[in-house]
Amino acid sequence: MLEERKLMRMLKPLAMLVGAMVLGLQGYAAEDVTSLPRNQTLIVDNPEGTIRNAGWFNIWAANGGGLSTGLQQLGMDTFWYIDPDSGINNQVWDNSLASDPPIYNKDFTEMTVKLRKGLTWSDGVEFTADDVVYTIQEHQKNEGLVNWHPAVSVNVDSVSAPDKYTVVFKLKKPNSRFHALFTVRWNAMWMMPKHIFEKQSDPAKYDFNPPVTIGSYKLHSFDPNGGWFIWEKRDDWKNTSLARFGEPAPKYVSYVDSGPPEKRVIAQLNHQLDIIHDLSPEAMFTLAKQSKTLVTWFKGFPYAHPDPTLPMVIFNDQLDKFKNPDVRWALALLIDIKAVDMAAYRGAATISALAVPPTGNYPKFYFDPLQEWLKDFTIDTGKQTIHSYDPTMGQQIADLLRPSYGAAIPSDPAAIARSIGMGWWKPNPQAATELLEKAGFKHEGGKWLMPDGKPFTIKILVEGNARSIMTNAGTLIAQEWKDFGLDASTEVSTNTVIDTRRPLGDFDVLLGWSVETWGGHPDLSFFLDSWHSEFVAKPGERQAPRNWQRWSSPDLDKIIEQIRTIAFDDPKGLELGQEYAKLMVKEMPVIPLMSYNVFTAMDTKYWTGYPNAETDPYTDPVPNWANSRVMMVKLKPTGAN
C-alpha cells in the first residue's frame, strides 16, 4: 500500500498537467477553424485533397498545382459556360468573357468571338483581345503549356484581333465544335493575362503566384503545405463577368482538404465545412439523419447530384467473344438492375437504359421522347421476339426502398422518374440462353463454350476501394453472370493501373464510363466525336479517350459525320443524338447502368440559396466544377455567428 501511495504521488503532477491541458482546450471552440469572419466565409471541400505544389497557380502548365482549389472556379474565366443543369435564370448557355455565342463561317474553318467590354484583371488591367491572341499564340509555340497546347496546335492555324474586342480564329480544318475548347463543362481553356506572362522568359516555368485573376475573387492566402486555399472577393468584382448575375455573397471562400468521408461528416455536423464534395451513400444517409441544417440536390432520396456521366459495363468489343451484339444483349439480359442499384448505391442512383446520362435536361431531350420507342423495341433471340424494356423499373426500385426509407422515397411517378429513373431491361435468362446459342455459343459440361470451342470467360475490371460504388456494381454483375453459368469474375486494380491498361484495351470488361455530356445542352459531340472509327486503335495499340469499348460502326460514323456538318444549336443535332441512342440500344456495345451520383452535402447554418433539383436547379452544386461559381451570387448569409 505504501508503494501504491508513492506511485500515486509520482503520477500526481502528470495528472495535473493533463487536467490543465484539457481545461485550456475547453476554450477552443469546435467551430473556430479559422480566424476569418465565419459568417462571411464559405468553407468548401476540395476533393483533390492536399495539394503538393501549393504555390503553383499556372493552370496552363503540366500538372500545375491544384485545379479545384478555387483557382478554376473563382479565379479563371473563358468565353462560354454550359450549365449541366438548368442554368442561372434558366439560361443553360452563358456568354462569359464573350458577349455573344461563337460566330462560324459557312464551312466551319473560321470562328469569330466578340468579347465583353469593361472587364478587368484583378490588378486593374483591362481584359482585351490582346490577352486572347497572346494566350493562343503562346500555346501554339510553347509545348510546356501542355494542358491546351495539343488542342490549340491541332486546331488553330492563326489567330488575330481586328479590334480590341474581336478575335478571329482561322482553323486548320473544319471544326463545328471548336468553341467547345473554350466552353466550360467542368473546365475549359482559360485565358491568360498577357501583361503578366509576356514578362516571363518561359511562361510554362512561371508559377503565377500570386495569380492575377479574371474571376470575381483573388487569392487571399494559402497553406504552403497545400491544405487550404482562401479566396477573397475582389473590390472591383463589378468588372468581372459574374457581376451580370449580382454581387457574390461570401467575402471569403476557402477550399480545404477535409480528409476521409467520416471526417467530412463530423466537420459538417460541427458546421466547420459548408459544402462536402462527395460522400459514400451510407455516410450521406447518416448525415441526413443527424443534421438539422443539411440540404441536398434532391430533398429526399437519392439526395445526390447525378453528374452528366454514365457508369456502364464497357465491353472490349475488339475481342472475338464480344464482337456479336447477340452476346452483348445476352449479358445485358442477365443483369438485374434493381440488385445492381442496391449493391452500388444502396438504391440511391438514377437508372438509365439509354447510353446518355439521365441527368440535367437529358430526361427532356432523350428519355421522355424515346419511352414509346423503348417499349416497342424488340429483340430477336432466334427462337422468339421479345419486348425487354420494363418502364416500371424505377417505380419498382422506389417500392423496394420505401419500407426502409419511408417518406424520403418519392411517390409521385414524375419525381420517381426524375430521381430514381424510368425503365430498364427485364432480366430474362431464357432469352439470354437463346441469344448465346444464336451466336454459336454452346452450353456443355456445365460450361459455356465459344463458337471456337474455347471456354467463355469474362473478367470485369474494377477499381476496388478507390471507387467502391463501381466495384460493388461490377462484383454483383459478375455474380449474376456466374449464377447463370458463365465463368465470370472481377479483377481489382488501382485507378492509376486502370489508367494505363484501359487505353491499351487490356481488359475483357470494364466498369467505368465512356459517355460524358454537357448535361444542359443536347449536343453529344463532347464525347461522341472521338467514337468515330477513324480513331479506333488496332488491338494492342493505344486508344484515345473516350471510346474505351473500341467499338466502330458505319451507322455511328454516319451520325457523327452529320453532327460535324451542323451547327451546335441546330435542332437536327437532337434528332441525330436520338438516332445515336437508338443505335446503342440495338447494338449494345456497352451496357448503360445508371448516373454517376455525387453525394454533395450543403450546410445551411451560415449560408442558404444552394441549388436543388425541385425548386431552383440553377447549377450543379458539386463544388469542383468551374460552373459552381454561380453559387456565389445565389448564396445568402444567414447572419449566424
Place this chain on the structure above:
Amino acid sequence: MRTILLHILRRFGQFVLVVFIGINLTFLIIHISPIDPVEASVSAMTAFSSSQPEAVELLRKSLRELYGLQGTLFDQYIVFWKRILVADFGPSLSAFPTPVSTLIGRALPWTVGLLLVATVLSWVFGNLVGGLAGYYRNSRFLKLAGVIFMALNPVPYYIVAFILLIVFGYLWPILPLTGAYEMNMQPGYRLDFILSVVVHSLLPILSLVLVGIGGWFLGMRALVSNIVTEDYVVYAELGGVSRTRILASYVMRNALMPQVTGLAIVLGSIFNGAIITEVVFGYPGLGRLLVSGVESGDYSLVLGVTTVSIVTVSTAVFLIDLLYPLLDPRIQAG
C-alpha cells in the same frame, strides 16, 4: 585500435551495401509497376475536358518528353544514379515541375516533429511504467495499466485514430479535426502559430502514443521481471539499498539496453512517415507524400521518399552498431 577501425569499416561496408541494394530494389520495383505516369496524367487531364484524339496523342508525346521518360530502362537507371549521387531526385511528375527534394523538404519537418514526439513519449512512458510494473508486481494500479496497454497494443492505430476523432472532434469537440495548423494562419516562429501546431498535433500524437506505448511497456516489464531475480539485485535488497535506487540504478539501467536499440531503429524509421495517421488527420507529412506518389505513378517522388527512408534507417542501424561496444562492454568489437 586496429580492431575498432576494422569494426567500423566492416559496418560501413554493410551500410553502403544495404543502401545500394535497397535503392536498386526500389528503382526496379517502381519501374516494373504497371502504372504509367504519362497515362495517369493524360487520364487526369482529359477526364472532364474535351478530348480530341489527335490532341491527346500530342499530349502523350509532350508529357513523355517533359517527364524525361524517353530511353531504355538502363538509360533511366544511369540518369537516376547520377541524380542520386548529388541528392537530386529530379522534378516530381505529379507536381511538375516542383523538385522532389523540395516536396520532401517541406514534408519532412512535419513527419519528424510528429513522430519524434510520439516515439519519444511512448518510449519514455512505456519504459517507465513497464519498469515500474515489472518491479512493483503487486501494484493494482500498474496491473490495471498493463491490462489497458495490452488491450490497446493490438488495436490498429487507424481505429484508435477514428475513435479519438469521434470523441474529441465530435462528441466533446475540443480538438481540431484536421491539418497541422489553423486555416488562414501563415507559418512562422510566433507563439500563436506554435500553439496552433501543438493543438493540431495532439490527436495524431495521442493516437500514436496510445498504440505505441504497449510494445515498450510489455518489453520493459518482461526485462525487469527477469532482472529483479538476478543475484546482484537480491544482494542489493539484502544490503539495504533503497528500492528507488535499486530500481533506477540496478534494474532499469540494465534493462534499458535492448530498448535503446529498439528506440534507435524506430527513430530511424520515422522518416517513413506515419501513413495512416497522416491521412486520417490531414497531416502534411512524408507518409501522405509517399502514398500520393504511389497512387499517381510518380516515379521520382516515390524514389525520393524511399531513398531518404532507406538511408536514414540504415544510418540509424549503422550508428547503433558503432555505439554498441561503447555502451555495453560485453559486446566486443568485431
